[in-house]
């Protein structure tokens with residue numbers, strides 16, 4: 323198995339320890355499923371202050387990231403990500419991008435290796451984007467101080483789709499999300515917690531009843547909290563039946 327390579331272009335490479343040193347992403351790196359490597363544009367400057375930004379043409383507040391240090395950093399990052407003939411796609415994280423959802427994560431997970439550009443300041447010289455960026459993606463309609471956290475969100479969601487990255491006991495978590503539904507409620511010991519008990523079906527040991535209960539709970543939650551998600555779904559016979567039951571129970 324060849325490790326998935328994700329290159330990051332960022333002036334804060336230390337931030338990515340959050341991915342490489344913890345949790346599922348950290349284990350994927352240790353297990354050789356994922357390779358993460360950072361390129362810092364500051365390493366591609368030639369002035370004493372290692373300048374990566376400058377004032378915006380046209381005036382206005384803040385600074386804009388210079389194209390040249392990013393160009394050099396991205397070129398090296400793209401070479402690494404595209405080594406041995408691998409396909410590599412260069413992405414810029416910004417609120418102006420396509421909004422990321424699980425469908426987009428699935429698409430990106432099929433796109434081979436990635437180069438993620440994390441911007442700072444007010445943004446990046448548009449000419450650099452035109453020259454070296456293939457796609458712009460957003461993790462949501464809000465403004466962060468930089469693209470690093472957005473890049474980490476994307477890497478985390480992508481890593482969960484790498485075969486072997488989730489221990490056997492987590493792959494089940496993907497079921498409802500993979501079906502485009504919200505997740506069902508979860509419980510663990512004790513059976514009674516401050517007077518609140520676990521739904522008895524989950525103690526029944528009847529795996530078919532439990533599967534059906536969990537699916538019904540996912541459908542009910544999705545109907546209640548995110549009916550828009552249901553609109554986009556083609557329901558199975560069983561899902562349609564359960565949804566009918568839910569609607570009947572709600573109206574009774």
Ligand SMILES: Nc1nonc1C(=O)NCC1CCCCC1
Nearest residue numbers: 415416441445460461465466472
């Ligand atoms: N939302 C987002 N989704 O992806 N990125 C986002 C963001 O808010 N990024 C911060 C900006 C800050 C200025 C430079 C470019 C990135």
